[in-house]
Amino acid sequence: MIGGLSRALCLAVALPSVALAEDPCADWVPQPKPQNASRDIVGQELDVIQERGFMSFAVYEDFPPYSYEEKGQPTGIDIEIARIIAEDLGVEARFNFVAAGENLDADLRNNIWQGPIIGGAVSNVMMRVPYDSAFTCRVEQVVFTGQYMTESLAIAYDTRAYPETPPVPLYFRFDPVAVQNDSIADFYLSNLAGGQLAPNIRRFPTMAGAMAALDQGAVKAVMGPRSQVEFWDIPFVEVHEPPLPGLAKSSWTLGVGVNFRYRPLAYSVDDAVRYALEDGRIPAIFEAYGVTFREPER
Incomplete structure (x- = not known):
């Protein structure tokens, strides 16, 4: 999507x-009410x-x-x-x-x-x-x-490509990774390490397409919401949640x-x-x- x-x-x-945890709306100035909304x-x-x-x-x-x-x-x-x-x-x-x-x-x-x-x-x-x-x-x-x-961000990866330790985002400076186009994972990886990962990011219109690429060996990992990457039952694929430096949440x-x-x-x-x-x-x-x-x- x-x-x-x-x-x-x-x-x-x-x-x-928000700095004022007790009142997250404390610094919000109400805006004019939208017209023709009823x-x-x-x-x-x-x-x-x-x-x-x-x-x-x-x-x-x-x-x-x-x-x-x-x-x-x-x-x-x-x-x-x-x-x-x-x-x-x-x-x-x-x-x-x-x-x-x-x-x-x-x-x-x-x-x-x-x-x-x-x-x-x-x-x-x-x-x-x-x-x-x-x-x-x-x-x-x-x-x-x-x-x-x-919900949380996670990485689905081919255990044959990473037999010892699961990959972290900086691995994708060298290895191809799939994401859904215009998603959180796309924005995050595209801007990480000054854009060094960009050449290895493969973008797909849907997560189904990204996971299919992992299943076919076209990429070594997929990054996206955990629920979506877990849903596809693909042999030799596991899911983990690595630290994501630079991401607020x-x-x-x-x-x-x-x-x-x-x-x-x-x-x-x-x-x-x-x-x-x-x-x-x-x-x-x-x-x-x-x-x-x-x-x-x-």
């Missing part, structure tokens, strides 16, 4: 820590959602293991978590597969609080929204809630976004996620997809 999600995650890990509000209230019997979720398209279609059916970790949320609210989950925008602001604007410029509509909930306390101050139109996992919390007008819906969604974390349903989903589950900061 190119664009919004990758850049959204990049934003989540690149934002500097054209698509029908059917968003919790009682209306429950009365009509379904709720809509925005999920990123072609994004395994989180959200993708298999034999015409929505599948993936985010799909299963969304179904848990909907079931807890007593309604059916319906999915809007969306393309990533230019950045996280655009994704939230198009899918949660305003709607796309041409066609489409807002969704009740957007899945896989990176959480950063400073960023939440900037986007007042969205409630950031329902944190359900912690190598892990980040993921949750959901809800329109700020609908606080009762946001509270109910967060409750559903919390229950599913506590009783093990969400960890079980990750296990079923062969992905390591890490508790979110909530």
